[in-house]
Amino acid sequence: MSEMPKGYDPKAVEGAIFSAWQAGGYFSAKIVEGVEPYSVVIPPPNVTGSLHMGHALNNTIQDVVVRRARMQGRPTRWVVGTDHAGIATQNKVEQKIAAEGKTRQDVGREAFIEECWEWRRLYGGTIIGQLKAMGCSCDYDNERFTMDPSYQVAVRKVFVDWFEKGLVYRGNRIINWCPRCSTALSDIEVEHEDVDSHLWHLRYPLKEPVGGIDHVVVATTRPETMLGDTCIAVHPDDERYKALVGSTVILPLVGREIPIVADDYVDPAFGSGAVKVTPAHDPNDFEIGERHDCAKINLMNADATIADEGGAYAGLDRYEARKRVIADLDAAGALVKIDEHVHSVGHCYRCHTVIEPWLSDQWFVDMKPLAAPAIEAVRDGRVSFHPKRWENVYFHWMENIRDWCISRQLWWGHRIPVFYCDACGWTGASMDDLAECPTCSAAVRQDEDVLDTWFSSQLWPFATLGWPDETPEDIAYFYPTNVLSTARDILFLWVARMVMSGMYFNEGTIPFDDVIIHPTVFNAEGRRMSKSLGTGVDPLDLMEHYGADGMRFGLMLQVTGNQDIKFAEDKLLSSRNFANKIWNASRFVMMNLEGFSAGEPVAETVADRWILSRLANLSAVVDEGLTAYEFGETARALYDFFWNEFCDWYIELAKSRLSGGNAEQRLAVQRILVYVLDTALRLLHPMMPFVTEEIWRNLPLAEEDRAPSLMIAPWPDSAELSRFADTGAEASIAAVQEIVVAIRAVRARYGVSPRTKLDVVVKAPEHEMLLVEGESALIRSLAGVGTLAVSPDAEKPAHSAVATAGSLEIYVPLEGLVDFDAERDRLGKEREKAGVELDRLNKKLGNEGFLAKAAPEIVEKDRARAAELTDALAVLDVQLAELA
């Protein structure tokens, strides 16, 4: 190990380390009765997907919590797999066969589905391979897929159960139709966007004038739908129209006679106060139509061209029809005016085509009964969100939940297990495929549609564990899972539904205790990362530049509880450098192990007690941070400890003892170095698994501290480490640091070479003498001091630069070099600063309210600080007087 390369090279290490983990079998968990398990299910990436920054962040978070749990000795299982992603996959395969000049109808249902499976065989493993490159410690031996045979059984059981309980039902409703994907979508799969459009005011003539009125004006954003109008609605209290209710208008262009009805829905203040009602093409109009028993004329084909009901406009695309209808209305004198108008238009979340509200027969889930217990579970804290504010978002949605349209007019997916008998009218859901009607024995046909992909994803936490009957022992042991980490955009699509179905099918047991809603990763300009827009960053490129550990740690540094991430690549740069720092600090320790034998670390010096105390503090901070899912804070604590305390100070403090001390002293410091490094590597491992593993496997540990891999080595016990806490040592080293920095500053100010030894005189009050003398070796070695003379009544040597550290006066003789004007300026500034602070403190300490009401320890602290400043000011005054 003495020939560790000079720099850390991730590429040379990561592959071999990963293979070793895999060969060791550490990714899988065995059931150990009586030991508390830890389980996490990965949000299954789409089988069509490749790793993006959201995945990189989310899966690092999961790997961090999973690796810590595993090191804590818990049987730990991170379920991994992919989602069949109905629309996305079907689109990919359709593109593929389109290149061969074919449509899916040309290929046929069965062959098309086979093409989908083939596509998955060829490309479905991409993202799993990328997770491995990141070092994610998933259970790869038990990879799941939402179309696995056992998963299909689970999906079918859920559907049949809900069907039989009446929670799944067939309805003829307005749903969201994507004309490009040619399928229904649920409400939350529609993305609304404000669009600049117009409000067209149309004049509809009355069949018979009423009280001198011969027409009504209606306002619409969708003039083409007027072809399907079947009534006009006004508010019942609207004086302008009261007399017209019950009379008839003649629909322009069409000539159909339709009634004027009164309905509370209408807002008299909007537009003209009269609404054209098209029940087949607008959810509100549908409701009005239901209340007034109006016809529902379906004007649109599945591809959003006008249907035969549209008469002269039949066959036109919806936007072409709009143009023609407006032109024709204008020609007929029915177009009153056009206003500018911004309104929200729904788009398909998969292909961004404008959604058509469309009347059709679909399957729905009755959500209210499912939502009630799931609301309660969050309300009473069985499930908690991190950050907590997302609970309000969850409540708001769940309390206003609407029924879920689950049927999709696709081929790739879980086919709806409902069978119809055309002979006798029997309809039923069945776990087994049926050939004949159970009532009349006639041939039956299966529903053509498949289920919403989210219908199957909602079962992920228990279907992947073998529910309902494949591996009941896994369910019993690993369910509920401990934490679910995900992006906020699938809070409703996925998380809420997992809580509902998870509780329903597991006797009310929640699917996970904690939900982490992680920040969204935006690009440096704050825009959404998008492959198609070219605004994204590829995690694979980042790993190429910074290593997997560099990327992971750089992401962790950016995670905070309340802010999205504007991706800052400089954090990855400093993380890569951090990995290299860890590497080289370790290399230094390894290179200085002559005569080493493993053994208990025994603190012999203040420095030893200090670093052990700081290590104990780090361990506590990391435990608290990870328990609270505060990844950014935890990463910073690790970075600060390792770099600023261990490398910058302890290793420097250790050097003189390593090279100058006797064998016993050397062994003592070696044992502290190895112990601190060992513990720090364990604490760092969840965030930086590769570099820590590579170093740790070569650490010369005692047999009882060894493990086949750092990945399964015991996690540091912060309670046990707390025995090292030592505030005295921390104060002493803080003082040493202050003196060293003051001397170094003198050196830097006068450009004295680091190789030139300085002779330093310190004037210290009696109570500081012991410290300075006791640690004089440290001070001399760290500040490059030759002789260090300390006394309470030291005289300032001639030609000295001066520095202060609290009540210490530090004289650095620099023959001929000292610029007394510059010294005076600098000390003057220091004095001014100290003076301002002391004035502020004195004012505070003279304030009766402060003395009476502030916490005593605050007052005490301020008094101590004031005394310190008074001393420092006195020192500065003396020095300034000498320079005058």
Place this chain on the structure above:
RNA sequence: GGGCGAUUAGCUCAGGGGGAGAGCGCUUCCUUCACACGGAAGAAGUCGUAGGUUCAAAUCCUACAUCGCCCACCA
């Protein structure tokens, strides 16, 4: 229309009632036997605006401004 978050150093962001912090960038010096992906020393901020609470406000409250996001049956 309702809700949430943000506004702190040139940039990206932590912090969260009592001495303004980090990374990157910048300035000066240093290739000293772990590391130049390094070391040392520095410069740099009226903590968005206006009120309020408090002995004490960057931190809590209210309003406003700006930016971002979510929800809502905005003909």
